[in-house]
Each structure stands twice: as C-alpha cells, then as structure tokens.
Amino acid sequence: MTELDTFPPRHQKKQKRRYRLTRRGWLAVVILLFLVVVLAEQCIKDKPQEAIYPELIGNVAVITDLIPSEYAGRTGIKRTIKWIVIHETGNTAASATAENHNSFLHSEKQMNNTTSWHYTVDDHEIYHHLPDDEVGYHASDQLTPDGGNACGIGIEICVNDGGDYQQAVDNAARLTAYLLDSYDLGLKAVKQHGDFTNKNCPERLREGEHWEEFLKQVKQYL
Ligand SMILES: [Zn+2]
Structure with missing residues (x-):
C-alpha cells in the first residue's frame, strides 16, 4: 500500500475543504x-382568518357592498389581520358621504384602479367594501412586510361638510373596537395611515390630542 492509497494528496484535501x-x-x-421570503410576506403566508361581516355597530347599520371581484381593487390576496389602519377621506364636499364613497369604488373609472379599502364611516352609516381578510391598497406601502396594506384593515372616516364629524369618529371608534375584538387584537393594533408612510392622514385626528382621545374612545367600546 502506498502513501497515496491511504491518504489523499494534500492538494485534494485542500480542494475538498474549499468545496x-x-x-x-x-x-x-x-x-x-x-427566511426573507417567509418573513416578508408574513401576513400573506399565514393562514387567512375567516372574515366577518358586521351588520350593526352601535345603532349604525353596516352595509356590505363589496367591490366587484373583477375590479383591480379586489386583489384577491388573503392574509391574516394585524392592524386596523385609520384614514380620513380628506374630502370636505357635502356629498363626500360613506354612501358616495361606496358608489365611487363601484364606478367604472375605478375598474382599473388598485386603490381600495375596507370600510367607510360617516355620521350615520358604515359601508363595507372589501372582505377583511383580503389585502387592499390604502396605506401607500405596497406589500411591505407587516405593513398597512399587507396586514391592515383600512377604515376611512368621512369629513364631509354638513356631516357630524364627531359622530363619524365615534362610529369609527365603535367599529374599530368591534374589529379588535373579532380578530383578537389589542389597542396597539390601531394605527394611523401616517404610521406606514409619510402622509398626514388621518389629518384631523393627528392634530393636538385627538389621536389619544380616539384611542380612549376605542378602549371604552372594547
Ligand atoms: Zn389615509
């Protein structure tokens, strides 16, 4: 037996180690x-929660009128829910009610627009446009991991002239509390649109102490 039979030559050994x-x-x-892929799409990869369709929040009727499934706003992407993302419509026209926002989302010009959200709340009605377990594009953060779109339910609060804004905020607080309860989330899950992107939304609730007051309202309805 030669040395070569017993031990691999040194250069082979080195090559093997490098390999x-x-x-x-x-x-x-x-x-x-x-890990990056799994973590990046955490909410989307998780087992989707079964969506709920509330009918009454306090004394306010919730009208479910889902955006047609062939519209671009219906992403069809299922996910679990981590956030309730609060917005304000920013539209002070007297006609900018929940009902008219719902009509807008169903209009033909919205057919190819990916912007969509889940609920619009005014002082006397709530419209439900998108299943809670489906991604909507409302938080300006695409599908950022743990982001507002990927993991959040978007709620728009109306600021229409002639409407009772405080009542709309109260209705939104009740709806938020109901959704937190339904999806087993804590108060920390309540976010502003501005938490996910550099946007001053919900504009009025971000002024002064209004956000803290809103959170107190939500807590009181939990
Ligand atoms: Zn917003």
Whole structure:
C-alpha cells in the first residue's frame, strides 16, 4: 500500500475543504433567502382568518357592498389581520358621504384602479367594501412586510361638510373596537395611515390630542 492509497494528496484535501466551505456558504444563502421570503410576506403566508361581516355597530347599520371581484381593487390576496389602519377621506364636499364613497369604488373609472379599502364611516352609516381578510391598497406601502396594506384593515372616516364629524369618529371608534375584538387584537393594533408612510392622514385626528382621545374612545367600546 502506498502513501497515496491511504491518504489523499494534500492538494485534494485542500480542494475538498474549499468545496465544503462553498457548500456551507450556499446553504446559508438559501436559508437566508428562505427566511426573507417567509418573513416578508408574513401576513400573506399565514393562514387567512375567516372574515366577518358586521351588520350593526352601535345603532349604525353596516352595509356590505363589496367591490366587484373583477375590479383591480379586489386583489384577491388573503392574509391574516394585524392592524386596523385609520384614514380620513380628506374630502370636505357635502356629498363626500360613506354612501358616495361606496358608489365611487363601484364606478367604472375605478375598474382599473388598485386603490381600495375596507370600510367607510360617516355620521350615520358604515359601508363595507372589501372582505377583511383580503389585502387592499390604502396605506401607500405596497406589500411591505407587516405593513398597512399587507396586514391592515383600512377604515376611512368621512369629513364631509354638513356631516357630524364627531359622530363619524365615534362610529369609527365603535367599529374599530368591534374589529379588535373579532380578530383578537389589542389597542396597539390601531394605527394611523401616517404610521406606514409619510402622509398626514388621518389629518384631523393627528392634530393636538385627538389621536389619544380616539384611542380612549376605542378602549371604552372594547
Ligand atoms: Zn389615509
């Protein structure tokens, strides 16, 4: 038996070690990529929760009128719910009610528009436009991991002239509390649109102490 039969030549040994290191490196890259993909789409990868369709919040009727499934606003992307994302419509026209926002979402010009949200609340009605377990594009953060779109239910509060804004906010607080209860979320799940992007929304609720007051209202309805 020669030395060569027993021991691999030194250069072969070296090559083998280098090969092993490379393989380990690749394995690390693959594991890292896998984790990035899984974590990036956490809400979307999770088992979707069963969506609820409330009919009455306090004394306010909830009208479910889902955006047609062939519209671009209906992403069809199912996910779990982590946030309730509060918006204000920013439209002070007297006609900018929940009903008219619902009509807008159903209009032909919205057919190819991906912007969509789940609820619009005014002083006397709530419209439900999108199943809660379906992603809507309302938080200006695409499908950012743990983001407002990927994981949030979007609620628009009307600020229409002639409407009772405080009542609309109260209705939104009741709806938010109801959704927190239904999806087993805490008060910390209540977010502003502005938490996910550099946008001053909900504009009025972000002034002074109004946001803290809103959270207190939500807490009182839990
Ligand atoms: Zn907003």
